Amino acid sequence: MSKGIAKRADDYSRWYTDVVQQAELADHSPVKGCMVIRPYGYGLWENIQAGLDRRFKETGHVNAYFPMLIPESFMQKEAEHVEGFSPELAVVTHAGGKALEENLVLRPTSETMIWSMYKKWIQSHRDLPILINQWANVVRWEMRTRMFLRTTEFLWQEGHTAHATAEECEEETLRMLGVYADFAENDMALPVVQGIKTEAEKFAGAVRTYCIEGLMGDGKALQCGTSHNLGQNFAKAFDVTYQNEKGERELVWATSWGVSTRLVGAAIMAHGDDDGLVLPPKLAPIQTVIVPIYKSDEERTATVEQSYKVAAMLKESGIRVHVDDRDNFKPGWKYSEWELKGVPLRLEIGPKDLEKDSVFSARRDVREKKGFPVAGVAEAVQDRLDTIQKAMFDKALQFRTDNTHRVDNWDDFKSALEEKGGFLYAHWDGDGATEAAIQAETKATIRCIPLDDDTEDGVCVKSGKPSKRRVLFAKSY
Amino acid sequence: MSKGIAKRADDYSRWYTDVVQQAELADHSPVKGCMVIRPYGYGLWENIQAGLDRRFKETGHVNAYFPMLIPESFMQKEAEHVEGFSPELAVVTHAGGKALEENLVLRPTSETMIWSMYKKWIQSHRDLPILINQWANVVRWEMRTRMFLRTTEFLWQEGHTAHATAEECEEETLRMLGVYADFAENDMALPVVQGIKTEAEKFAGAVRTYCIEGLMGDGKALQCGTSHNLGQNFAKAFDVTYQNEKGERELVWATSWGVSTRLVGAAIMAHGDDDGLVLPPKLAPIQTVIVPIYKSDEERTATVEQSYKVAAMLKESGIRVHVDDRDNFKPGWKYSEWELKGVPLRLEIGPKDLEKDSVFSARRDVREKKGFPVAGVAEAVQDRLDTIQKAMFDKALQFRTDNTHRVDNWDDFKSALEEKGGFLYAHWDGDGATEAAIQAETKATIRCIPLDDDTEDGVCVKSGKPSKRRVLFAKSY
Numbered sequence: 001m002s003k004g005i006a007k008r009a010d011d012y013s014r015w016y017t018d019v020v021q022q023a024e025l026a027d028h029s030p031v032k033g034c035m036v037i038r039p040y041g042y043g044l045w046e047n048i049q050a051g052l053d054r055r056f057k058e059t060g061h062v063n064a065y066f067p068m069l070i071p072e073s074f075m076q077k078e079a080e081h082v083e084g085f086s087p088e089l090a091v092v093t094h095a096g097g098k099a100l101e102e103n104l105v106l107r108p109t110s111e112t113m114i115w116s117m118y119k120k121w122i123q124s125h126r127d128l129p130i131l132i133n134q135w136a137n138v139v140r141w142e143m144r145t146r147m148f149l150r151t152t153e154f155l156w157q158e159g160h161t162a163h164a165t166a167e168e169c170e171e172e173t174l175r176m177l178g179v180y181a182d183f184a185e186n187d188m189a190l191p192v193v194q195g196i197k198t199e200a201e202k203f204a205g206a207v208r209t210y211c212i213e214g215l216m217g218d219g220k221a222l223q224c225g226t227s228h229n230l231g232q233n234f235a236k237a238f239d240v241t242y243q244n245e246k247g248e249r250e251l252v253w254a255t256s257w258g259v260s261t262r263l264v265g266a267a268i269m270a271h272g273d274d275d276g277l278v279l280p281p282k283l284a285p286i287q288t289v290i291v292p293i294y295k296s297d298e299e300r301t302a303t304v305e306q307s308y309k310v311a312a313m314l315k316e317s318g319i320r321v322h323v324d325d326r327d328n329f330k331p332g333w334k335y336s337e338w339e340l341k342g343v344p345l346r347l348e349i350g351p352k353d354l355e356k357d358s359v360f361s362a363r364r365d366v367r368e369k370k371g372f373p374v375a376g377v378a379e380a381v382q383d384r385l386d387t388i389q390k391a392m393f394d395k396a397l398q399f400r401t402d403n404t405h406r407v408d409n410w411d412d413f414k415s416a417l418e419e420k421g422g423f424l425y426a427h428w429d430g431d432g433a434t435e436a437a438i439q440a441e442t443k444a445t446i447r448c449i450p451l452d453d454d455t456e457d458g459v460c461v462k463s464g465k466p467s468k469r470r471v472l473f474a475k476s477y
Numbered sequence: 478m479s480k481g482i483a484k485r486a487d488d489y490s491r492w493y494t495d496v497v498q499q500a501e502l503a504d505h506s507p508v509k510g511c512m513v514i515r516p517y518g519y520g521l522w523e524n525i526q527a528g529l530d531r532r533f534k535e536t537g538h539v540n541a542y543f544p545m546l547i548p549e550s551f552m553q554k555e556a557e558h559v560e561g562f563s564p565e566l567a568v569v570t571h572a573g574g575k576a577l578e579e580n581l582v583l584r585p586t587s588e589t590m591i592w593s594m595y596k597k598w599i600q601s602h603r604d605l606p607i608l609i610n611q612w613a614n615v616v617r618w619e620m621r622t623r624m625f626l627r628t629t630e631f632l633w634q635e636g637h638t639a640h641a642t643a644e645e646c647e648e649e650t651l652r653m654l655g656v657y658a659d660f661a662e663n664d665m666a667l668p669v670v671q672g673i674k675t676e677a678e679k680f681a682g683a684v685r686t687y688c689i690e691g692l693m694g695d696g697k698a699l700q701c702g703t704s705h706n707l708g709q710n711f712a713k714a715f716d717v718t719y720q721n722e723k724g725e726r727e728l729v730w731a732t733s734w735g736v737s738t739r740l741v742g743a744a745i746m747a748h749g750d751d752d753g754l755v756l757p758p759k760l761a762p763i764q765t766v767i768v769p770i771y772k773s774d775e776e777r778t779a780t781v782e783q784s785y786k787v788a789a790m791l792k793e794s795g796i797r798v799h800v801d802d803r804d805n806f807k808p809g810w811k812y813s814e815w816e817l818k819g820v821p822l823r824l825e826i827g828p829k830d831l832e833k834d835s836v837f838s839a840r841r842d843v844r845e846k847k848g849f850p851v852a853g854v855a856e857a858v859q860d861r862l863d864t865i866q867k868a869m870f871d872k873a874l875q876f877r878t879d880n881t882h883r884v885d886n887w888d889d890f891k892s893a894l895e896e897k898g899g900f901l902y903a904h905w906d907g908d909g910a911t912e913a914a915i916q917a918e919t920k921a922t923i924r925c926i927p928l929d930d931d932t933e934d935g936v937c938v939k940s941g942k943p944s945k946r947r948v949l950f951a952k953s954y
Contacts, residue, residue, distance in 0.1 A: 087574055093569075152546075
């Protein structure tokens with residue numbers, strides 16, 4: 001089988017596009033910058049949704065749905081917000097055969113719509129907190145798009161919470177950052193750095209933006225999720241106050257936080273290899289594929305029957321399994337296809353396996369092969385899947401360790417970035433002008449000021465001015 | 478507690494709006510015709526989604542996602558489709574600060590976008606069938622809107638399948654109609670009539686539209702779901718052919734089918750009473766609410782503790798339970814609130830119940846009360862919920878039986894419609910002009926030509942011309 005996938009080392013960008021297309025994750029649509037998420041890619045997104053939605057509900061959140069169409073004037077109520085989003089808006093000017101009295105924009109994010117509603121719902125301290133999440137599509141008119149990573153329309157979730165105090169608000173912001181990190185590390189097998197964005201990189205309208213940053217296979221960083229402390233900015237813009245226990249009116253505190261279909265891109269780039277996708281079991285739409293091996297019709301009947309028997313045992317245990325009993329493809333062709341699609345574990349069942357009442361298994365991640373008896377197959381497969389999940393995280397963590405560098409002067413900074421890529425921990429003087437100069441010269445940005453990095457006296461790699469801590473630099477998507 | 482809900486008999490329409498608002502299912506948004514689905518209403522929708530999505534997957538379908546923005550020219554490729562949908566389109570003319578080269582419309586339905594993609598994906602008979610569903614928002618610029626029943630933007634699912642033969646296509650159309658009927662009857666406790674729409678009422682672009690029709694509490698019909706056999710209309714419009722086993726090119730056959738957030742409206746109107754919502758257990762976001770009853774602080778501590786203990790037992794069994802331990806409301810106030818919100822079963826735990834290690838239960842649907850021991854409480858509650866689910870269906874079915882009339886002449890038709898409302902089974906001559914005349918005079922439409930109605934010789938109630946079967950007339954939403 002010719003997979004038609006570029007080698008990662010030759011052309012990472014083409015490799016990515018090839019994998020997205022060949023594994024049938026997504027396809028280009030007739031509308032510029034909009035992609036079609038195909039069933040296999042959407043299956044990945046459904047598992048991402050399930051893992052996040054469960055965590056949101058466990059932390060007390062509920063889902064709701066707000067209109068996609070936002071009056072143009074709403075966007076202008078928060079000064080930074082309008083500045084950040086105006087250039088990316090898509091505008092509905094006509095509907096029902098007539099020009100609208102006021103233009104409506106397609107939501108690029110829903111703070112304005114949601115806070116216009118919170119004004120109606122919040123009167124007293126008893127109405128707080130509000131802990132709402134929304135699963136929705138959003139539109140941002142991007143100039144340079146790339147499937148999953150940056151598309152004109154994308155799917156995401158956006159949490160929008162309202163609180164009585166600044167303390168609760170900050171707690172919630174950090175709680176959701178923690179939820180994202182937990183999801184990334186445990187479900188996506190992707191180690192992430194948690195940190196705070198600089199002023200230049202923060203969300204338009206936020207007081208503080210926290211983020212999780214992952215390292216992709218080409219040594220670039222990918223922002224995987226953000227959690228914003230919005231302070232009282234949107235309460236001010238929409239005049240949302242509550243009566244406290246003393247009977248005084250106070251402005252409400254806000255957070256918002258989101259992750260998107262970009263996470264599918266993260267899963268591809270963090271784990272994929274030259275044969276295609278490598279999916280962590282928790283995200284894989286198909287966790288185990290069973291391929292019957294046969295020559296004669298008689299063997300076909302027996303091995304296919306056994307394959308479905310084993311599949312039923314796995315399904316019973318909640319394992320997502322698929323039997324590939326297509327008669328028009330040879331086993332080797334099927335192996336390549338399921339490797340391309342990143343299925344974590346393949347089971348093969350041939351006449352000899354039938355005799356021994358056993359199955360033969362092959363891991364996608366490390367290509368390790370192993371046989372085990374059909375009796376207890378569900379436990380054995382689950383055990384293998386757990387092993388793969390953990391091994392994939394460990395491998396990604398090792399990769400990050402190998403590609404994280406501490407640099408202490410400008411020459412080292414530039415050469416490390418050029419020769420090795422990856423994450424650079426370096427001192428920065430805290431000045432936006434220095435940050436901009438570094439970006440202009442190297443394309444590296446400050447991904448975040450890590451939360452877990454200890455303070456340390458040093459000097460800025462660029463300006464030589466004193467610095468109290470290292471920050472995380474990288475080239476990024 | 479003043480619920481502020483109109484009585485159904487006094488003003489059904491206001492009753493509906495009051496229930497939607499007071500039970501916090503939805504709220505008006507700042508954008509005309511667009512509603513906000515509040516968490517409790519969205520919880521209902523999530524359960525509707527789960528019940529349908531499971532059935533879609535069991536019948537071999539997979540989910541995907543297609544762009545919301547559709548080039549205006551696409552809508553014009555199918556003659557009936559453009560005629561039906563053009564008046565309702567919302568149009569994006571500007572984006573990213575510039576006028577677009579071609580206007581984009583917000584999808585009112587996705588046949589055109591999806592068939593433009595199927596053209597890329599379908600080459601051979603081996604590529605068929607394609608069985609894709611999409612959960613999405615759609616926009617139709619409606620003049621007269623009503624929350625959940627008809628809104629400018631609404632949430633729905635739309636299945637779009639592609640088949641090699643006319644037979645398979647028709648089979649799929651009917652299979653999904655059956656899935657909808659099964660969901661309505663088993664999960665929503667709503668008996669539905671399955672039938673075919675007349676030419677006047679069918680989907681713009683379909684060969685045949687099948688539907689399920691439910692009877693609401695005010696005697697009006699509500700179309701709850703539709704399944705369309707699109708024949709080769711969209712394959713022709715988008716030039717989608719496949720190579721059959723003989724190597725010849727043939728046009729592909731299509732179906733589409735959808736249900737929407739309108740089903741939330743159906744659940745409200747089919748079961749609600751003057752105290753508010755009455756939710757079938759399978760849809761209820763909260764299936765059981767536990768209210769501790771106490772006077773002293775000591776009693777409070779003990780009954781609240783017991784409430785959470787019982788809640789944990791129910792949760793363990795997969796029952797959706799909520800403990801209402803708010804200290805600032807009296808039990809009677811809480812009862813009214815949870816009745817308004819339609820929670821199927823209430824448990825009360827007071828000091829005497831503690832002594833006996835029992836709980837006291839009250840059904841929402843028939844107000845029946847009953848105590849049972851805490852030991853085995855999960856089984857007892859599940860049993861009650863199953864009883865309620867069945868009783869609600871039986872009651873709705875009885876209501877439909879009581880409000881279904883067979884009428885044989887024009888005077889009876891008019892008087893039955895005027896005095897009793899409900900479903901009228903009457904003969905019709907099959908002529909669209911007669912159908913239009915009946916609607917003009919009475920506002921009743923042909924809801925469907927039922928699938929399960931036997932043929933019978935008769936004469937059209939309006940024209941007196943011969944007829945071979947009765948059809949279902951009703952006033953409708």
